[in-house]
Amino acid sequence: MKKVIAMVMTSFWLTFFLIGCSNNKETEESTITFAAAASLKNCMDDKLIPMFKQQYSDIKIQTTYDSSGKLQTQIEEGAPIDIFMSAAMKQMTALDEKGLIVKDSIVQLLENKIVLIVSQKNTKGISAFEDILKADKIAIGDPSSVPVGQYAKETLTNIKIWNEVIAKASLGTNVTEVLNWVAEGSADAGIVYSTDAVSNKKVKTVAEAPEGSVSKVIYPLGIVKATRNEVAAKKFVEFLKTDEANKVFESYGFKKNK
Structure with a gap:
């Protein structure tokens, strides 16, 4: 009789242990790495990721922010990135053409604007893009890898002042660096992007x-295919x-792409 009871108890505890293991597995935290353009850092870190965490407590989001060109290169070199959000179609398209993005996962989510900024103490009389030539020192993103720099070059080329601008320009590695150079004088x-301009009270x-x-x-x-x-x-x-997320993006100056 004692043997029967012992066998029953052993079976009970074994079942309890297996159920516990199963439940732990179901609630185990997942971790994904989100690589995004530097201009997205504030809205993601301050609002959107905490909001997501409230809904999905079992998913941890790791983030890395930089120029879209640098992040593209990291993905091409096999960096452990699960999701990519760039500030231009160029980088995403290049990855997609190489088969590095999950088929049909690309969403053209947001729209931004390109703006000219000066410090709040500006005394150069700069009030239009053509006036940028009045500046002794100009900051733009590196057009070879930074989308905001590519947009800047396109704009300045079309208004026929690119050659004069590049002669006195410093090239930033991402949009945040360009913003900080102007803010610091x-x-x-x-x-920069309009969303970056409104994030720093030292510029206008x-x-x-x-x-x-x-x-x-x-x-x-x-979504990166290697996820x-x-x-x-x-x-x-x-x-x-x-x-819900779009309202946050709009509060930071982005617009939903239509």
């Missing part, structure tokens, strides 16, 4: 890129597409 004027926007001078600034979002957690990645992407 290292540059008299710079070209004096002009938007002239109509027809620059391509539409689109922020695409896509090891596509299910969790899809949940984050779907969250960023919601009306």
Whole structure:
């Protein structure tokens, strides 16, 4: 009889242990890495990721922010990135053409604007894009790898002052660096996204890129094919597409792409 009881108890505890292991597995935290253009850092870190975490406590989001060109290169070299959000279609398209993005996962999510900024103490009389030549020191993103620099070059080329500007320009590695140079007074004027301009009280926007001078600034979002957690990645992407997330993007100056 004692043997029977012992066998029953052993079976009970074994079942309890297996159920416990199963439950732990189900609630185990997933981790995904989100690589995004530097201009997205504030809205993501301050609002959107905490909001997502409230809905999906079992998914941890690791972030890395830099120029879209640098992030593209990292993905091409096999960096463990699950989701990519760039500040231009160029980088996303290049990755997609190489088969590095999950098929049909790309969403052209947001739109931004290109603006000319000066410090709040500006005394150069700069009030239009053509006035940028009045600046002794100019800050723009490096057109070879930084989308905001590519947009700046396109704008300045179309208004026929690119050669004069590049002769006195410092090239930033990402849009945040360009913004900080102007804010700190290292540059008299710079070209950034409108969302960056409103994030720093030490600078002011004096002009938007002239109509027809620059391509539409689109922020695409896509899942990297090498992801090891596509299910969790899809949940984050779907969250960023919601009306709730869009309200946050709009509060930071972005517009939903239509």
